[in-house]
Amino acid sequence: MPIIRFEAADTDDLTAVGEGIARPAREAGALRTGTAVGKLAVFHGDGCAVCGEAVRAGDAFYLDSGAGEVLCEAHGRERRGD
Numbered sequence: 779m780p781i782i783r784f785e786a787a788d789t790d791d792l793t794a795v796g797e798g799i800a801r802p803a804r805e806a807g808a809l810r811t812g813t814a815v816g817k818l819a820v821f822h823g824d825g826c827a828v829c830g831e832a833v834r835a836g837d838a839f840y841l842d843s844g845a846g847e848v849l850c851e852a853h854g855r856e857r858r859g860d
């Protein structure tokens with residue numbers, strides 16, 4: 779299951795994604811459709827699943843589709859082994 783890195787969140791809650799990311803985002807329970815930022819988007823309004831840090835507009839973040847978790851940059855990098 780992929781752990782996907784996003785370079786910059788669009789808003790404090792949502793980041794628009796393409797079709798290719800829709801499936802892993804859906805598996806993670808984070809897919810939202812018909813949002814203000816785009817037809818398909820990842821919801822990250824609850825922040826990092828490990829430390830609770832908010833993912834704000836412009837922040838890099840990760841989505842672990844296997845675990846169904848959004849991660850902040852530090853914890854995403856750690857889990858992916860970057």
Ligand SMILES: [Zn+2]
Pocket residue numbers: 826827828829830831849850851852853854
């Ligand atoms: Zn974190």
